[in-house]
Amino acid sequence: MSQIILIEDNQAMNDLLTINIATHIGVSVIPRNGAKDTIELLAILPNIDLIICKDKIKDEETGRLIYDHIKNNKLGTSLIVMGDFPIEIDEIVVTMKGPKNWEKTVRACARVLGISDEDLAKKLNPDYVSVPVRFFLNLTSSSCDVFIRIKKGPMDYQFIKRIHSGDSFDRESVEKYIGQGLQEFFIPQEHYKNFTTFLSNQLVTKLDDDKQTLDEKIDTIGESFSVAMQEIAKLGFTPATIQLTESIVENIVKTFQKTHLSLLMLKVLNSKHSYIYQHSHLLSVVAGECLKNLQYFSEDNMKRLAYAAFFHDITLAENEELARIRTYEELEKSELSETDWDLVFNHALEAASLVKSNPEVLSGVETIIKSHHGALNGKGYAINSYAKLDTLSQVFIICEEFVGFLIDYKEKKTEMMPLIDELKKKYPGAEMGDVIAALEKMLKNQKSNDKTRT
Numbered sequence: 093m094s095q096i097i098l099i100e101d102n103q104a105m106n107d108l109l110t111i112n113i114a115t116h117i118g119v120s121v122i123p124r125n126g127a128k129d130t131i132e133l134l135a136i137l138p139n140i141d142l143i144i145c146k147d148k149i150k151d152e153e154t155g156r157l158i159y160d161h162i163k164n165n166k167l168g169t170s171l172i173v174m175g176d177f178p179i180e181i182d183e184i185v186v187t188m189k190g191p192k193n194w195e196k197t198v199r200a201c202a203r204v205l206g207i208s209d210e211d212l213a214k215k216l217n218p219d220y221v222s223v224p225v226r227f228f229l230n231l232t233s234s235s236c237d238v239f240i241r242i243k244k245g246p247m248d249y250q251f252i253k254r255i256h257s258g259d260s261f262d263r264e265s266v267e268k269y270i271g272q273g274l275q276e277f278f279i280p281q282e283h284y285k286n287f288t289t290f291l292s293n294q295l296v297t298k299l300d301d302d303k304q305t306l307d308e309k310i311d312t313i314g315e316s317f318s319v320a321m322q323e324i325a326k327l328g329f330t331p332a333t334i335q336l337t338e339s340i341v342e343n344i345v346k347t348f349q350k351t352h353l354s355l356l357m358l359k360v361l362n363s364k365h366s367y368i369y370q371h372s373h374l375l376s377v378v379a380g381e382c383l384k385n386l387q388y389f390s391e392d393n394m395k396r397l398a399y400a401a402f403f404h405d406i407t408l409a410e411n412e413e414l415a416r417i418r419t420y421e422e423l424e425k426s427e428l429s430e431t432d433w434d435l436v437f438n439h440a441l442e443a444a445s446l447v448k449s450n451p452e453v454l455s456g457v458e459t460i461i462k463s464h465h466g467a468l469n470g471k472g473y474a475i476n477s478y479a480k481l482d483t484l485s486q487v488f489i490i491c492e493e494f495v496g497f498l499i500d501y502k503e504k505k506t507e508m509m510p511l512i513d514e515l516k517k518k519y520p521g522a523e524m525g526d527v528i529a530a531l532e533k534m535l536k537n538q539k540s541n542d543k544t545r546t
């Protein structure tokens with residue numbers, strides 16, 4: 093059985109490679125931090141088949157050190173270096189230049205281990221597609237057969253049918269699978285697109301159900317949010333995802349108008365859904381309240397902000413930690429790989445271009461998304477250009493920062509600080525002053541309401 097060492101300090105790329113090498117090649121990966129602990133491990137396990145590493149980890153010339161060690165000790169180990177390395181290919185090393193790409197690295201890894209392209213292609217483009225089990229919590233039947241996957245050998249899986257197309261099932265039976273630790277169901281590749289349409293339509297029906305309690309409603313919005321994010325990321329905008337997004341935005345506006353603000357914020361903040369969902373929903377709600385305090389509220393204006401909140405960090409949804417970066421200094425300090433750095437730096441612009449491809453989007457949303465970190469061109473972070481922005485974009489920027497802080501504080505990652513004073517310091521001047529005052533008014537109203545209720 094092959095053994096592989098992986099040295100990759102970017103956690104997201106590390107996870108991607110580890111999971112995909114295990115799934116597609118059937119080999120488990122031993123993680124190491126750098127050349128030193130890898131060489132120590134080679135002393136104990138000299139029969140390692142392959143080492144995959146970055147060219148450099150911080151100041152260490154990782155690729156070079158490992159290459160020299162293999163060569164000097166005449167080990168039979170192969171090496172894949174990701175990044176810059178003077179030797180493109182020889183009997184020891186294969187260099188993967190250019191932006192990191194897990195799929196290319198997995199292919200190179202398979203080639204080095206002697207797995208045929210044909211076998212790998214089958215694994216990379218499987219006959220079955222995985223769908224999170226929790227997506228079935230919102231269904232009572234399925235539009236196609238649903239399978240679980242059982243591992244038979246290192247590269248061999250068996251798919252066993254668990255739900256027949258059209259059969260009805262209840263929430264408890266899905267919860268039971270989740271309770272047993274099952275995370276993914278599988279459906280045949282050729283039915284995937286139909287299935288996502290079916291799932292979107294079911295969620296829209298549920299979102300339209302006015303009899304749901306507030307908890308149920310938030311749960312449905314949260315679930316729909318993650319389904320929509322995943323479907324848009326995989327398939328782009330389809331009639332089904334457009335309709336689902338529209339329903340989510342409408343429900344966010346409707347619940348805002350019907351519910352006491354503190355209660356709604358508390359419920360969203362305490363929901364079990366993702367950071368991106370909580371951040372987006374809270375942002376819509378806080379921004380809606382600011383619009384009211386600014387006498388600028390209309391259903392369309394709130395919809396614009398809710399729509400922008402839904403999409404503004406969509407390209408960072410796979411690695412939510414990246415969406416927490418809110419200043420250029422934080423980005424510089426984060427020690428991200430070049431690819432992730434670019435992804436964060438350009439995320440506002442990328443999200444704005446994505447949203448443009450949805451024909452139903454209201455005017456102005458694209459601008460709000462593009463400028464949500466202050467830079468008019470959607471690249472990076474800026475605090476000098478806000479005077480040139482329209483009111484909705486200004487409201488969005490202030491509320492985005494406020495909500496980001498609120499969640500970080502709730503998760504005990506930051507100290508409580510006088511946020512309004514911080515915002516005033518960061519955004520002096522009349523333009524943002526009005527928006528900050530609207531936010532301050534919201535907080536004061538909340539405090540006095542809380543007092544009268546106790």
Ligand SMILES: [Fe+2]
Nearest residue numbers: 404405415492
């Ligand atoms: Fe954000």
Ligand SMILES: [Fe+2]
Nearest residue numbers: 404405439464
């Ligand atoms: Fe952002």
